[in-house]
Amino acid sequence: MASELLALKKASGLSFAQLSQKTHYAKSSWERWVNGKQFPPRHAVESLAGLCGTPSAQLLGLWDRAQAEREAGGVPGAGAEGAEGAEQASDAGGAPDESGAQETVDSPSRGRRSRFLRWAAVLVPVLVGGALVAWFTLGLGSTSAAPQPSPSVKVAGPQTGCKGAACEGRDPKKMNCGADAVTVRTGSIPKDLVIELRYSRACQAAWGRISFAEIGATVVVNNSDGAAQADVVHFDRDVYSPLIAAPDDGSVWVCAALPKDKARSCTGRFIPSQEED
Secondary structure (H helix, E strand, O other): OHHHHHHHHHHHOOOHHHHHHHHOOOHHHHHHHHOOOOOOOHHHHHHHHHHHOOOHHHHHHHHHHHHHHHHHOOOOOOOHHHHHHHHHHHHHHHOOOOOOOOOOOOOOHHHHHHHHHHHHHHHHHHHHHHHHHHHHHOOOOOOOOOOOOOOOOOOOOOOOOOOHHHHOOOOOOOOOHHHOOEEEEEEEEOOOEEEEEEEEOOOOEEEEEEEOOOOOOEEEEEEOOOOEEEEEOOOOOOEEOOOEEOOOOOOEEEEEEOOOOOOOEEOOOEOHHHHOO
16 A cells, blocks of 8 residues: 555655645654555545545555455554544644644643642652562562563464465465565556565565556566566556565565566565564
């Protein structure tokens, strides 16, 4: 989804600040959505399409598909409409006015809050002092006992249908590799076709995707072991390739070409071991 937003932003010629002024979303929010750091709300995508004079049906169809993948993969907070409301509320509640001053509102609760803070200033030192006395009186402050290590907690990743070389030639959706997938490299063919390299850490595999293409356009994903997987746009305007292994120390990249055009455009190479957290 981020690559589509990036393509529309480039086409609009608007900065993040200008997008914020025209759509009621914060500049920082647009930066996260366009750069793929956070999944955008549906209304924001529709607003950007309107600003660019682009029919929103195709873009919203891509959004619905991406949202369905997120929900199928059990992504926390996949309800993007809820995120949209939180974003708007955040922008509305703390936005400075034109003079640069933060708007302040007198509240009946301010007096109660002040009284609470005064009581807290008195009670907290007393309670802390009493706790320290009890600690040393009961011998709990002894340094002879070694501290117990905290148990480590491992968070399980998404359940996938394949891993590494076993994913070669398989469908990323059917293997559930989209559950944790991210777009790690992007490219384009002037002026509309968008190229994406998608990577799943859980599957240790990658695939290519092209959007805003035309029938006959091709996408090819390659790795440094010499393997390649490809697909062609048969209908609509987008297509994705089968999976290819993405070993930690190897590299993967995606190329695309227009129909009857021998020249190809490619993304940069991605090496998982150099960029994973």
